[in-house]
Amino acid sequence: MRLNMTEQDVKEIRKDFPFFSGSDAVYLDNSATTQRPKRVMDALLDFYYHKNANPFRGLYPLSWEATEAYEEARRITAEFIGAASSREVIFTRNASESLNLLGFSLGSLLLHEGDEVIVSVAEHHSNMLPWRAAAERQGAALRYLLPDEEGHFSVEELKKLITEKTRIVAMTAMSNVFGELYDTAAFAAAAHEAGAVFVADGAQSVPHTKTDVKKMDCDFLAFSGHKLLSPMGIGVLYGKEEWLEKLPVFMTGGEMIEYVTMDEVSYAELPHRFEAGTVNAGDAVALGEAIRYIRELGQDAMEGRERDLTRIAMEGMKRIPHIRIIGSPDPDDHHGILTFRVEGVHPHDTAEIMAGDGICIRAGHHCAQPLHEYLKINSTNRASLMFYNTEEEIERFLSSLGTVRRRLGYAE
C-alpha cells in the first residue's frame, strides 16, 4: 500500500493500463467511466478460460469454482465498503439498476398516498428519475433539497424539508457536477431522526474516497464497477441486512428462488433473492480484482494524488480569463471534478475544439439536467481527473483551454 503517489510513480502506474500505451489522448472523462488495468481484464479472462460455468447451477467442480470466484468477489466488495457481511452486497448491472431496484422495491414497501420522498436537485438522473417514478406510482410527492451557489448542501435545510410524511431521502455522497463530497452520516442522521430511510448514491464517492457504510450510516448505497477500474457490466447495491430482509423482490426468475410450484413461490436467501437470472460472474471477479489493485495502490495515496492534481488544474483554470468554475472555489471540495464554462462559448464548441487537441472532456448536463435548470445554466463542460492522470496532461488541458476563446474569434 502506497502512502503517496508522485508524478514519477504515476508514470509507472500507467503502464498497468494498456489504454494509455495505445492512445495519446488526454482522457479527462473519468467520472463517466474509467480505464482498466490489465490485471483486472486478466482476472476476467482467467475466469472465462479456466473457471467458466454457470455459478450455483452445477454440482460438478467447475461450477463450484465459478460460484466460489463469484462469492469471493462479493466478500472482497463487502469488505471494501465496510459492510457487516456479504449478505448485504447485491450485484447488479450498474448504479442505475441498483437505484431502480430500490425505486421499485423500497418504493412499493414504504410509499403510500400522500407520503414524501426527498432528493437533492443535484442528483444524477439515475438517482432522481427512479424516485420520481416511484412517487408517481404510489401517489407520493417529491421534494427537492437545494444547494447554495457553491454547491454545498446543509443538514439544516434537509431538516426543514423533512416532514412527518417523509419516508425516503435519496442523495448523492459526491456530486458528479460539483465534485463535492457530502457528509452522508449527518444527512442520514437527519433522515433517521424523522424515521426515514437514507439512500446514498456512491457512484462518484466510492471510486474517489474510502467508503465505510457503517460510518456513513446509510441504509443503502449504490455504485458502478465501470467507474472503479472494472468492466461495464457490474454494479453494486449495498443494503443494511435488516432492510434487505424486509425489501420485496424486484426482478424474478432463475437463481433467486428457493422453490417454485405451480401456485407458490418461495425466494432464496439474501443476497441471492435480488439477483435474477444468470449472474455476471466474469465482471464480478474483475471488480474483485480491481478492488485488490486499488487497495494495493492505497486509497489514501489515490485521494491525495487526486487532490494535488485538482489543485494544479484549478489554479491553472483560475489564471485563464473568462473561465467560470461551477461549485466551490476551494479545490479541495472538488475531488477531481471540474465543471466550468468558457464565457461566450457554447460548451459543445469548447469540448469540440479541445477534442481537436486530443483533450477528452464533456459538454452537456452530465445527466444532471434539473441541477442545470436550478443553476440557470443551459449546459457546462466537465473535466474529471483520476489518480492516473499526469501533471503533463493537466498542462495540455490548460493550454488547450486557454486558446478556446481566441479560436472562436474573440480578441481575448
Add this chain to the structure above:
Amino acid sequence: MRLNMTEQDVKEIRKDFPFFSGSDAVYLDNSATTQRPKRVMDALLDFYYHKNANPFRGLYPLSWEATEAYEEARRITAEFIGAASSREVIFTRNASESLNLLGFSLGSLLLHEGDEVIVSVAEHHSNMLPWRAAAERQGAALRYLLPDEEGHFSVEELKKLITEKTRIVAMTAMSNVFGELYDTAAFAAAAHEAGAVFVADGAQSVPHTKTDVKKMDCDFLAFSGHKLLSPMGIGVLYGKEEWLEKLPVFMTGGEMIEYVTMDEVSYAELPHRFEAGTVNAGDAVALGEAIRYIRELGQDAMEGRERDLTRIAMEGMKRIPHIRIIGSPDPDDHHGILTFRVEGVHPHDTAEIMAGDGICIRAGHHCAQPLHEYLKINSTNRASLMFYNTEEEIERFLSSLGTVRRRLGYAE
C-alpha cells in the same frame, strides 16, 4: 461459412476456445452457459483497451468510437435475428432482465383486473415468475399450457385455453428440459387471432437454430449472450417497433431520457429509452463478435453437428439399462438437450459420480420446477451439447453413465 462440421473440423474449432486447452473435463452443461472463443474475448479487450469511453456521453472522438462500436453490435444482432431495424433491439443484462422488463412494462400496459396470461408449464422460471408477478400486481390470472408426455405442445390446446380475456401468451421457443423446438409462428398466430401479444423466450433457441423474428412472428423475443459464446453481462430484448413504441419505460436514469426538468421528463428514442444507465458496451461488442464467429462457422453446420451428436448420445443412452429419457423418443426433437433419470439413483448422486469422472452434467430442476411438478418427478439430470463437443466426449459421457448404478451398489 461451413456447410457441415466433421469430428475433425471440431477438433480444429476447439482450438479457438482457450477453455478446452486448459481442461480435460467433458463440459456438457452448455444450456446453462457456453464457453467463449478467444476472438470474442479479444474483441472485448480491444474495446476496453482502445475504444473505451462512456458511449453517447462525450463529444470527443473516443466516445464516438465507443458509441459506434456499441451500435454496430446492435446492428449485427438485429441482422442476426432478422429484426426490421436496430431500433427493435434492446440490450439488457440477460434473458431474465428482458423478460422482467416485459413483465413490468407490458404487464402494466396490457393487464387489467380479470385479464389472463398464458404461459406453458415448461417455462424456465425466468419466463414464468415475471408473468406471475405481473398478473398478481394487475389482478390478472395465470393459465398453464400443458404438454403431452413426450413434451409436445399443441396449438389446439392453446386455442382451447385462450379466452377473450387473454392478453399475453408467453412461451419458450425451445425448452431447456425437453430440448424441443416449438413452432413459434403457429402458437403466435393463435395468440394474435385472439388479439393477444406473443412473447417468445429464445434463450435456448437462438443459440441452436437460425432465428428469424419475422417468420416466428413473435411480438417479443428474449435471449442471453452467455449461452451464445459471449460474456455474462449481455442479453437482448427484441420487440416489434409498433409494440416498443407503446411500451412504458422500465428502469429510468441516465441515457434513456431526451430531457428532464424538475417537473417533466421526456424519454429518448427507441431503443435507448429502455437502456437506463451506462450501457455494457464491452459485452455488447463481444456479442457482436460472437455472432460474426457463428456466422462464419455456419448456423446450418452447427445445427447439423448438434443433431449428429444428439443422435449418438441418445442411441448410446438407450442401450444403457435403467435410463429414462425425458421428452420425445426422437433424437431430432432434442437439439442437444438430454434430460434423464437413472432409475433408482437420485440425480444428485448421478451428477456427483459422473463429476468424479470429469463429466459436467446437471442435476436438479433446471429452473423449471413447475414442469417437474407436472411431470411428477422430483428432479432430473441433464446433459446439454454444443457443436464443439466431440464424439469422444460423448463416449466418455456414456461410459461413465453406464457405471452409475453399479457404483451405487446395484447388482445391475
Add this chain to the structure above:
Amino acid sequence: MQNRTFYNEILTEHNLHPEHKNKMIRPTAVMRGVNPSCGDDISLELEVKDGVIADGAFKGDGCAISQASADMMLELVIGRPVDEALRLKDTFMKMIREGVSEEELEMLEEASSLQDISHMPSRVKCAVLGWRTLEEILTASPENGEDSGKSVTTENDGTGIPGKRK
C-alpha cells in the same frame, strides 16, 4: 477531426456577428427548431411575399455551428423564391450526407464552409437545425402568418448521425 480548421473565420464571424440574429422583421411565418439533447433552440422568422423570401431572421441559443449555419442560410436564401430555397436546402443536406459536386458547392456560397461537418457526426444536428426549420416552415405554411405551434428537431431525422438519437 479537423477542428482547428473547422472553426474557421467564416464560421466564427457568423457566430460572433450574425447579420440576421434578433433582427426586427415583419414575419409571415415563424417556427421553432429544438435540439433537446443539448437544450438548444432557434426560432426562425420569415417574411414570404409572392412566393419569394423577402426577409428572414432568427432568435435563440445554440452553439457556434448552429448559430453560424442559421445566419449563413438566411444570407443565402433571402431574396430567393421559395422553391429555390428548398432546392438549396436539398443541396445542403446532400453535401452533409453524401457530398456534392464543386458546382453545387458553389451554389451554397458561405454555407459550403460547413461541408466538413460530416466528419463530426455529433454536430450534424447543429448544422442542419436552421435548414430543417426552414424546410418545415416553407412546406408547412409557406404563405401563412400564423405560428403553426409545431416545432422541428434534427436529432432523429436520420441525417447519418450514428447512435442515440438517430
Add this chain to the structure above:
Amino acid sequence: MQNRTFYNEILTEHNLHPEHKNKMIRPTAVMRGVNPSCGDDISLELEVKDGVIADGAFKGDGCAISQASADMMLELVIGRPVDEALRLKDTFMKMIREGVSEEELEMLEEASSLQDISHMPSRVKCAVLGWRTLEEILTASPENGEDSGKSVTTENDGTGIPGKRK
C-alpha cells in the same frame, strides 16, 4: 473430488438397504427436515423414554448421502441417552466443519465414513440433514409425542457451504 471412493460400500449399503427407513415404531416425537433446493425431505421419528432414545426411524426421499447418513445416524444413537446423542451430533458437525481427532472419529462409528463430504461442499447439506433434524427434535420437544409442526433445513445453517444458500 474423491467420488470413486466416496460412494463406498458402507454408504451404498445404508442407502440401498437402510435398517431404519420406513420402520414401524411408536414415536414420541416427529420432525421434518427439508432441503428446498433439491426438493428432498425426510421425516424423523423418535421414541424417547426416560431420557434415552429407545427407538428411531425415518421416511422420505433424498439422495444416497442423505438417506445413508440418516440411517447411520439412527444406528449410532438408538439406545443412547439424549445428551450423548447431542454430543455425537456435535462431533459429526465438527468432523465436517473443521475435522476431528482419530478418537472422535471412532466414536462416530460408520457415520465417520462421511468425513470426506467436506470436500464436496454442495453435498454437506445432504449429510447433515438427518443430524440437524435430530438436534431440532431433541432440543425442541425431547419428551413430546406431538409433531411440533416445525421443520428443519440444512441449506442456510452456515455449515461451510459456499455460495447461494449459506
